Amino acid sequence: MAPLEIDRARARAAFDAYVAPYDASNPRVALKIEHTLRVAELAEEIARAQGFTPAGIDLCWLAGLLHDIGRFEQLRRWDTFNDRASADHAAIGVDVLFEGASHLDDPVLVNVVAAARADDAFAAHAREAGALAAFAPEAASDPAASALIRAAVGYHSAFRLPDELDIRTRAVCDVVRDADKIDILRVTYTDDVQTVLGITEDELLASAVSPATEDAFFAHRCVRRDERTEPADYLVALSCFTYELVYPASLEIALDQGFIFQPFERPFGIERPFTNRATAQLMNRMDGHLRAWVDEQI
Structure with missing residues (x-):
């Protein structure tokens, strides 16, 4: 059997068609469109650098393209990136790609959003344009590839990957998770x-900075969502991504891009220092700690 080949032009056109009805004037929607395309490119770059086969590189690229497909319904319904305040965007993504967007019929979800957002046209669009077959029929008809994409989308934002994943699935999931971070x-x-x-x-x-988030940082692990209770926790949680990049190529790419220390140096382009003096001091200490850790790795 010939190795699976993904028609990238068709997949990209399908992505453009899927996101077209969503309000790109909303900066959050625009952010996620741009983020998605960059993650697909990064997933390809990491997989190639790590010596994946051409078929594996294709699957990593496709998984990167689809990893955040659930964000668009999340934003339309709740206009938030906060899963705890809305719904698990990764689960929505799996549902759109593999389950016929059945969440759109869930009365619990419909009842907690404005009636105008429970839109039949969007429901039909998600079912028809959001299925995996619309992006890559070759992957949709291949049980192994389909299962791999489902895992990569479903687990891309999980705190930890399940232990039972096979080696190939774990490898692709790790590529997508690194690219996303x-x-x-x-x-x-x-x-x-x-x-x-x-x-x-x-x-x-x-x-x-909450105590739990501070502890996670100095333990060199990512911060759980339920440990983030303060706005500054988000910045620390971002910096913790560096600790859990799986592939050597990922750390090299992150260093080349130059954003690893941004949460401490100039978050969101803000020039002013933290007015909370304890936070300012802690952030300075964390910055030095992370730089020393990175130096040890390279």
């Missing part, structure tokens, strides 16, 4: 705090 670090340089967190600069600069 690298590009999310970019948002603290290219986007503003209102778009990403829905708060003002003053609110961010006055916030504290």
